[in-house]
Amino acid sequence: MEAFSDGVFAIAITLLVLELHSPELEEGQRLWPALLDEWPQFAAYLTSFAILGIMWVNHHSMFRQIQRADRGLMFLNLLLLLWTTLLPFPTSLFAEHLEDDSINANVAAAVYSANLTLAAIAFSMIWWYVLRNHLVEHEMTKSEMRRSLVRYSMGTVIYGATIGISFISAKATLLIVFLLALYYAFEQVRTRD
């Protein structure tokens, strides 16, 4: 199951580049400013890359603690992979509408945030299922279980909140999501070596 999941993460993270398009220049137009104008594409690419990277690292360390996988786990994992493989679509949608003056920018940001929230929910469901069916390798006390569940549920709450923030500012949403990914990366490097 891990090989398949690793494959899906690797492909999803690599397919993101297909959403980057060379700017179409008119006669005599300069390439460099045209590339700079495409910054939403690059910002959305970078953010989605960071998120998929963190998700892969998290997935890896979660499944390392699981001693056996049953079919229920397999299908919950497929649910997570559904939101993972879908991400290039809202990424492209977000990049396209980030600078719109209208409500469309907010809608695109909300769709992007909703995708991340659904992925976070799938993560929590997997962990909840794993604990409930005693599929973890090591012994855990009730309070350790509760704490680890709260930990995984935080992502759901935080990404859920970015759906709301989307309707305040699309650009702020992108920035927050990117900073969250960086925070998670550094927090993990610090605490769980």
Place this chain on the structure above:
Amino acid sequence: MEAFSDGVFAIAITLLVLELHSPELEEGQRLWPALLDEWPQFAAYLTSFAILGIMWVNHHSMFRQIQRADRGLMFLNLLLLLWTTLLPFPTSLFAEHLEDDSINANVAAAVYSANLTLAAIAFSMIWWYVLRNHLVEHEMTKSEMRRSLVRYSMGTVIYGATIGISFISAKATLLIVFLLALYYAFEQVRTRD
């Protein structure tokens, strides 16, 4: 062989997202209703994702029972992978024509169903070949063999029937195929842990 097959399933399931396109908006058009109008794209995406997911789980549990792979099996497996990798094409065709008023909606549904039927036939052929050449790990009685063959052949019959249903209603076909995938998923979770 399993690593290659896992890779092909992982790639096919991830490539589906490339068939999702952002709606092209006219000046002043709203994004949200335009996205809702694209529901056939998302419904077809979800259905194909579910089918490829189930197929991967089935493939996995089938090949876990096979103790050695000969070249005949390798080429039958390639036949299955042919229909697997092809699926993104009829998925896109189906989504594009689902709401056509003409016979085209039915034709697209039938092409989609035919692809699923061909995959189901390849699955049956693999299992039949495996039983006939005694490539399974464990001992099976004649009646166990017959029952497992019938089980795998059911898919062929059911998906074959959806080719017919396509000419009654394209939308019903999509719904039935999706519900079948859900049914298979739950049935497997229940019976074969």
Place this chain on the structure above:
Amino acid sequence: MEAFSDGVFAIAITLLVLELHSPELEEGQRLWPALLDEWPQFAAYLTSFAILGIMWVNHHSMFRQIQRADRGLMFLNLLLLLWTTLLPFPTSLFAEHLEDDSINANVAAAVYSANLTLAAIAFSMIWWYVLRNHLVEHEMTKSEMRRSLVRYSMGTVIYGATIGISFISAKATLLIVFLLALYYAFEQVRTRD
């Protein structure tokens, strides 16, 4: 090295589907005849799928006989992968021009055949390198070596000949290449279980 090569074959074989496009219909045009008109796309898809499938099986059984891989082998293998990953491009070119009345059909067929020939040459080079540097697992007599080299070189001669045939008939070239792939598949099933 095999995991990387398996990955490249799996991806190349799966990317072929991206070259299949839904026919663009005019108002009132029927889908079914439009799909039939696209037969060169499907024929080229099927042929390239068969060739990449055979190449993968061959690659697999060649590398199973190799006991250690040095850097020279690694780079020859990359050369083979270069022609493997390139194949979706001439496949699409061939499909697009197969029915042209002009010399363009022949040129497209020749480009396709040239790609196959270059892959066959890379295969021969790998085997020649492996024999020359005694990287095979088992002992081989001089005459066994010569015979196996001749065997692998046959592909080069045959595919080289299809470059010539391309200038007689593009369609005949596609048919011959497809039949060759089928022949290789059956011959392998028969002789090397």
Place this chain on the structure above:
Amino acid sequence: MEAFSDGVFAIAITLLVLELHSPELEEGQRLWPALLDEWPQFAAYLTSFAILGIMWVNHHSMFRQIQRADRGLMFLNLLLLLWTTLLPFPTSLFAEHLEDDSINANVAAAVYSANLTLAAIAFSMIWWYVLRNHLVEHEMTKSEMRRSLVRYSMGTVIYGATIGISFISAKATLLIVFLLALYYAFEQVRTRD
């Protein structure tokens, strides 16, 4: 971690082909000269393929020397994969503008060179991190460490220099980058079997 990285390299190297497009011919136009006119596409494809191939071989031999991977290494590796997966974009940009008469050709060459430089920096950072945290398998003297660091940093300096060369000649940049890849390939075959 290696399986995931291998997957990413395999996918990135295979996705390059999606940037090759059949020439769009006008009525009566010949295919062969139109293909020859597309030489920048093929030259950029070949160069990026060679670079990703070398990077994969280097990545492989670097990680074979690492005995354990911590989270810091995981995230530095993700940084390297970021520049790896991005490469198809500047490759396409470079190919598109290589023959422009304007500064755009130089800008595209510089963007391409900058991507390579960033990848080379990530490579150096990984090696520096590995040495600093004693993650290598075998004992190394101070001077061996220094020499290996200098070796990996050479890439950064050389690719950094090609950013400058980009503003002299885009075509020369492509040629130099390609020759560098060939040089690295042969140098490795010679010295490190």
